[in-house]
Amino acid sequence: MQQKQEQLHKSTLQVFIITQIACFGGFLYGYVISELTIVYDQLAIAFGVDKYKDNQIYNEETPDDYTSEFHNLKTICTVFMPIGALVSSYIGKFIINKMGRRQYMMLSDIIMITGCAIAMISNLYSFLVARFILGYAVGMNTAVVPLYVKEMSPVSISGLTGSIFQININLGIILSICISLGLNQVVSNSTPVQGIWRLIIVFPAIFSTLRLLGLIFYSRTDTPFYYFSRGMVDQGTEVLKSIYKEEYVEEIKQTMTQTNDGDDGVQDQNQEKNTASYKRRLLVGVCIQFFCQMTGINAVIQFSNNIFGLVTSNYTTINYLTLSSNIFLMFAAFLGSSLSVKFGRKVILQGGYLSCSILLLTFGIIAFFNVKDYVGLQVVSIIIIFIFYACFNCSIGPVTWIFNSDIVKEEGMSYGVLSNWFGNIVSTLINLNSIIQINFLVFGGFSTVGLLFITKFVLETKDKTYPEIQRIYAAGKDGEKQELLDN
Template identity: 25%
Template structure:
C-alpha cells in the first residue's frame, strides 16, 4: 500500500475527529452551563431543562440542513474542495463557544457544528473508498472510526477540567490542522476526474496514490460507464439500486435508533442518575477511553471477518447491554437498593460502546459508500444521511422526555428493541461486501 494513501486518509480523518467532538461536547459543557458560578458558566446563570435539550440536539438540525448542499457540491466541484470547505463551520463553531455569553450563540454554534458533521460522514467515506484498492478499502474506510472515537473522548478528558474558553480554543486547532495537511497532501479523487472526462488529471491522481494507472482507470471507467448509459431516474428504478438504497437507509436509521446519540450527549447525566460510586466525570472518561480503544478493532477485523459478521456481533452486544441496563434503571426507579451493583451502568455502557464501535458505528457509512452506484451515490447517500440525523435529533431532543414518560429503564428497553430489529435486518438482508469490487457488489444486489 502506498504510504501517501495512508497519509491522505489520516489527514482526512482529522476532520472526522473534529466532527465527533461535537457529539460529546455537550456532556461536560452542559454541566458547566448548569453552574451558578459565574467563573465557570459564561452565561452567568444556569440553563433550564429545555435549554439543555436544545444544546444536546441542535447540532442534528444543522446536520439535516448541511447535508444537502455539501452532498451536491462533492459531485460538482470535487471531493477535496468540499472537504476543505467543511472544516470552516467547525472552526467557526468552536470560536463562538470560546467567546459567547448568550445562549443563542451556543445554539448557533451547535447548529454550525452539525452542518459540517453530517456532510463529513457522507463525503469522507466516499472519497476514501475512491482512492483505495479493493483489498484494503474496508480497513481504511473503518479507520476513520478510530479518529472519530478519539474525538468522542476529547471532551470527556478535557471538558470537565478546563475553562469553557480554553477548551473550545483547543478544539478550534483541529480543523486548522486538517486544512493545512489535507490541503497540501490530498489529491482529488480519480473517480471525480474520470467522471468529468479528465483522464490526464485522473492518471496524475492515481500516480500520487501509487495505483496502477491503466488497470485502475479501466476499472473506474467501466463502473462509471455502466451507470452513465442510464439516466438517473432509470438507474433509481433498477433492482440493485432499490435494494442498496433500502439497506443503506435502514442501516443509517437503525444506527441512531440504537440510542448512541443520547448516550454520547448525556453521558454524565446518565451516570449521575445511575448512582455509580465513580463520579459522573470519571465514568464518562472510562466510557470514552473504552470507545476509543474499541475503535482499533474495526480496522483490524473488517477485512478479515467481514462487514456482516461485525454488524451481527455489534447488534447482539447492544441488545444484551441495554437489556441489562434497562433492568438496572427499572429497579432503581422502583426504589430497590442497588448499591452492591452500582458499577453495572458503567459495565453496560462500556459493552454498549465497544460493540457499537466495532460494527454499527462505522459500518453503515462504509457499506453505503460501497453499495450505491456512482451516478446516484451522493444523491441517495444524502437521503440516507438525512434520515439518520433526523432520528439522531429526535432521540437526543426527546431522550429526557422519554425518561420522564416511560421511565429510564423502559427507555433503554426501547433502544434494546430497535437493536434486536437491527440484528434481524442484518441477518436477513445485508450482503457481505468484503474484498469485492464495486461492480461485483452491484451484481450481488441485482439477484
C-alpha cells in the same frame, strides 16, 4: 490466489496519511458533540441563567436541583447542532458531486472556523446560530469523509481505513473529557466568568485549520472516482498512479470505470438512480444508518454516567471512568475494522445487532430495580456497559460507515447521513422519557428489527469493487449466491 494476496498499492502509510487528514472531520464531530458538557455551567453564567433553584450548590446534585431555565439552556444548545447537521446532510447531495470531495471538505473547514468565531460573541442568540453552523459543518463531514476515504483506499485495506473515521470520533470525545479534567469547576452562580468556555468552543477551529492546510499542501487531488465520473480521465489516472504500482494502474482503471452493465465509463449518476440496484442500495444505506442510532448508544452513555455517579460522587473520578470507557470504545473500533476485514461486513453487523439487542433488554430488566440500593447491580451494570461498548464499536459503529460508503456514492451517502441524524434526534426524544427501562426495551426492539433487516436485505461487500457491488445488488440474493459460487 497468489495474485489476490499481492499488495497492489505503493505505500500503506501514504494511504493512511491521506485518510487521517480527511478523518480530522470525524475528530471534529466527536469534539463538537461533547464539548458543551464541559462548559454548561460557564455558559449559564455568561448568559445570565441561574443553575440552582435556591441559588446554592449541592455536594451531590441531581437534575431536580436545577432551574427550568438551566434545563432549557442545555436543551436548546444541544439540539441546534443536530438540526444543522440534518440540514447540511440534505443540501449536501446537491453539492458534493459538483464541488468534489476535497473542496467540499475544505468548505466544511471554513464553515467550522466561521462557526467558532461567531460562538465567541457573549450572546445566547449568536451562540445558537454558531451551534447550528458547527452542526452544519459536522453534517458535511459525516457525508463526505467516509466517501472520500473509501474512494481513495485500495479494496484490500478499505476496511481498516474506513474505521479511522469512527476512531477519530472517539478521539474527539476523549479530548473533550481530558480538557474537562484540567478545568476548575464552577462552584457557585456568583463565580466570575473567566472566559475559559471561549477557549474550549474555539478549539475545533485549530483542527479545521490544520486539515485545511493538509488538504492544500498534501492531499492535493480529489478521488479517482470523482474525476472519472466528471469525464476527467487524465486527472483520475494520475491519482491512481500516485496510489498504485505502475503495472496495476490500467487494470484498476478499467475495473473502476466499468459500470454494472459492463460498459466503459463511469455510469452517469442520474442514469444509475433509475436502476433496481441503486434503489435497493439506497434503501439499505438509509435503514442501516437509522438503525445505527436506534441501538440506543446515546441512552447507554447517559445510563453509564448515572451508574458512575452512583459508584462515586467525586466529579474527577466520574470523568476518569467516562474517559476510560471512551478509550475502550476507540480500541474497540480498531478491533472492529480488523474483524470486518477478516469476516466481512454483514456477519459483523449481524453479530453487533444480536449482541446489542440482548444487552439492551438486559439493561431494561436491570433498570426495573433501584440500582442505587444494590452495589452488586452497579458492578454488573458497569460490566455490561463495557461489553455493550465493545459490541457496538466492534461492529455497528465503524462498519455502518464502511458499508454505507461501499454501496452508494454522493447523493446516496447524503441520504444515509440524513437518516443517521434523523435517528439521532428520534433517539434523543425517546431519551427524554424518564422511565428508562421502557427506553431500553424500545431500543432493544429496534435493534432486533435491525438484525432482521440486515439478515434479509444486506449483501456482503467485502473485497468487492463498486461495479461488483452494483451487479450483486441488481441480482439480489441470487447475485450474492453466484458471487460465492464464483469464488
